[in-house]
Amino acid sequence: MLEHTIIRVAVPSPLRRQFDYLFPHTFGSAVPGQRVQVAFGQQQLIGIITELPKSSDLPIDKLKPVLALIDSQPLFDASLLQLCLWAANYYQHPVGEVLHAALPALLRAGEQANLPTETRWQITVQGLGLPEGAPKGAKKQANLLTFLRNGARTPSEIEQAGFSRAILKALSDKQLAEAIEITETQTFNGPLSELALTLNPEQSTALKAIKPTGFSTNLLDGVTGSGKTEVYLQAIAQQLEAGRQALVLVPEIGLTPQTVARFQRRFHVPVGILHSGVADGGRNSAWLRARAGLDRIIIGTRSAVFTPLKHPGIIIVDEEHDNSYKQQEGFRYSARDLAVYRAHQLRIPLLMGSATPSLETLSNARSGRYQHLKLTQQAASAHSTKVIAIDIRGQYLQEGLASQSLEAIKGAIAKGEQALVFINRRGFAPVIMCHFCGWQAKCPRCDARMTLHRQPYHLHCHHCDHQRRVPQQCPDCKAPELQHIGQGTERTEEFLSKLLPSTPILRIDRDSTRSHKQLNSMLDQIATGEPCVLVGTQMLAKGHHFPKVSTVVILEADGGLFSADFRATEKMAQLIVQVAGRAGREALQGQVFLQSHHTDHPYLQLLLNQGYAALADCLLRERQVVELPPFSAMVLLRAESKRPENALAFLQQARAKAESLQAPSPQFRYLGPLPASMEKRQDRFRFLLQLQASSRAHLQQFLPQWLALIEQMALSKRVRWNLDVDPQETH
Ligand SMILES: Nc1ncnc2c1ncn2[C@@H]1O[C@H](COP(=O)(O)OP(=O)(O)OP(=O)(O)O)[C@@H](O)[C@H]1O
């Protein structure tokens, strides 16, 4: 009889392979998805069993036994394990790191997968055997015993019912009541504070078209304020009634307490929340509760796509075009794309929503792969918002604002409404310069200028976080005065505070919202509906419902017209439409002012006159002609090094290896190595090599062979490099 099983284990290591260990039978039986503790080099690591191979490439006596089995039941169910293995292969990322990324931090560290419990007091068998009114002569104890006859209670419920700890202790001493630990359950009392709205015809057509069971991919393409959320809520309601769970993915900055509250007002079911602002313990319990089927709705950001579901019903991806769904470092996955795989695997519907769908998704909808559902009308507003382009060429601007924009802001405040100024740059001014000699504050570590911040007063590099003091005089020519050039949110805030001294100016950017608390208190203030001006970056753009904002001013959003990145125009259009969509969402007439030096640019003209769909069509046609994604599959190999020649040579060699596997052809194209658009960042020189293939399947076959060759190159150990499949940023 064998005393061991061979198990294959994925450990969190950058090595792109798994390792075999021996699993002693004294531990019980091995099942894929269980965590084990193993010796790995000098370390002890937590690994996950992925399979039980019949044999190993190594002789049995060379295999080490596992040190401990952590889970008696597999932590990863078969489908979650399968998702991770698929993702590791698709993104060519080490399996062990992928599996770890799917786990909350505490489980990653080896903590037991126990559901959080709470203490309840219940009546003992002995207590149940006593007649009503017992124990005699102890009225309060008898009353408490009667209270517990109706079910176990938490200590706080007992206290609230007027029983002191002493009474409880007395019963416990007599062994008439006992404490038990049970899984936390939420109880919901009273009526729901929000009932389902009556859907308008477009919403109702969309909802009916979404099949509640079986795999389908649905794009809810609805203008801003068209009531996409209401369709999500009613699609979720159907699943809850059938006893199933809903997984809702939202962009990073969209997961506010306001969003969560909207779900809690509608449904009396436990809601789990998974995002980086939730403490480790909370995330752990939300993950485990979803896995046990206790939380019925799970709302989370990118990594929540890995939440295990006991009764999967539907996956919703809100604002599917949002950049935050793609992880930009380490395991570079797209949660939106994995959601498609997951829905397919679980045979459930996927519902993606956006007012500005990504060109990838639109192209899938146009080709019929996704069901295309449209909402063309605002749901709660009878007015359509006007977008007015202001040609600022040669105009006198006050701190970046044209007089027409200023009048509109003042007008809105005078009428008791709210206004929003969008400017996609934080800090006070992006450039400080000496008027006498032209000196500028540059980051010593990056090819970038340092931004002047006033709160607190310092220079800050937005690319590497390098910070320094603001010089008193020009470091080169000693001239006493330095000029501040350009606009940041702080500067606009300061200017508007002087202009409108009695109106609150709320600045919302990464600096002013370091903690979730700060952001929430500002959102609460906006929700009061009192007049105020919001000044902010793209944090303000997404998903927020501000009923009292009538006027929106957009400054400098047109940089995307001239960027090296082929997605820049698409991203610019999404941002403009989303920001503009914050105006006039309910009773107030909305107006939007778009300030630009390029109002006659054909892309802007198309967007303003015919809307996002028309511009998207035009961009898609252009991409088709030059075979850019989504009409081809793309990967980027990036390399960086303190010695530029190393990074460059690495990519040159990598290209030669690639060409030895796959000669360049119109179906398989190479570009580069090229310097990144910011060549030096954080003292490292950055280059990239781009590959594009007409066939995704072909590219997928090629990648592992190529990586195997790259890993053999000596330079691969001397430069930092990474592979980005379906990159979102290509410059
Ligand atoms: N059927 C309906 N009847 C009345 N009001 C509705 C209806 N559906 C939605 N609304 C209201 O319309 C407003 C906008 O809805 P919602 O926030 O869901 O839009 P959205 O499409 O998600 O917008 P965005 O893409 O801009 O985030 C909300 O106040 C909502 O309560």
Ligand SMILES: [Zn+2]
């Ligand atoms: Zn820097």
